[in-house]
Amino acid sequence: MDTNLLMIVAMFAVVYFFMIAPQMKRAKNEKKFAAELKRGDKVVTKSGMHGKIAELNEKDNSCVIETMSGKLKFDRAAISMESSRVLNAPPKEKK
Numbered sequence: 001m002d003t004n005l006l007m008i009v010a011m012f013a014v015v016y017f018f019m020i021a022p023q024m025k026r027a028k029n030e031k032k033f034a035a036e037l038k039r040g041d042k043v044v045t046k047s048g049m050h051g052k053i054a055e056l057n058e059k060d061n062s063c064v065i066e067t068m069s070g071k072l073k074f075d076r077a078a079i080s081m082e083s084s085r086v087l088n089a090p091p092k093e094k095k
Contacts, residue, residue, distance in 0.1 A: 034076040044083035
């Protein structure tokens with residue numbers, strides 16, 4: 001009986017540390033990224049649209065992105081954290 005309980009606890013611990021905890025960390029980082037967005041940042045939406053932030057609206061948590069074809073309004077959650085960080089990264093020095 002004790003080994004069954006021990007196995008269940010061990011399985012829960014594995015699921016938590018390999019699935020739940022990393023997802024919570026990723027969600028926290030994405031929320032922080034969306035809160036730190038500022039006007040003029042170059043961003044990429046999750047659908048792949050590139051642009052620059054023209055306006056930020058705190059009331060409905062949205063932003064207006066200026067693209068080559070005009071301005072579009074997006075929810076802040078629609079901005080891809082990974083792609084935008086790559087786009088805003090400082091250029092690497094050539095050796």
